[in-house]
Amino acid sequence: LGAGYQTVREWIERRQHVPPGQLVDVGGHRLHLSCRGMGAPTVVLEAGLGETAASFAWISSAIARDTTVCVYDRLGRGWSDRASVPQ
Numbered sequence: 001l002g003a004g005y006q007t008v009r010e011w012i013e014r015r016q017h018v019p020p021g022q023l024v025d026v027g028g029h030r031l032h033l034s035c036r037g038m039g040a041p042t043v044v045l046e047a048g049l050g051e052t053a054a055s056f057a058w059i060s061s062a063i064a065r066d067t068t069v070c071v072y073d074r075l076g077r078g079w080s081d082r083a084s085v086p087q
Contacts, residue, residue: 019079021053021072032079033072037064045071052078 021034034053035042043063045056053071063069076083 014079021079023079029075030081031072031075033070034060035068035070036060037066037068039067042068042070045069047071047074047077050077054078 019032019034021032023030024033032053045053045060045063047053047055053073056071060069060071073080075081076087
């Protein structure tokens with residue numbers, strides 16, 4: 001019962017909370033990518049330890065004042081597609 005509830009709630013919440021960036025196809029999987037700012041070089045922030053791109057909101061805002069900054073959600077995290085194998 002709990003798993004059914006969680007599946008339905010996740011489906012509903014994904015439609016209520018749209019990704020702030022875009023979904024980009026990478027090797028047949030869609031990864032959530034969000035870029036801000038302007039200029040070069042482009043700084044790419046990669047979340048580790050199971051975190052999502054949202055955990056970089058505070059620092060990406062500061063970097064975006066000077067250059068382009070992009071953050072993404074790894075496969076199976078945030079708004080990216082689910083991973084097909086355990087990670």
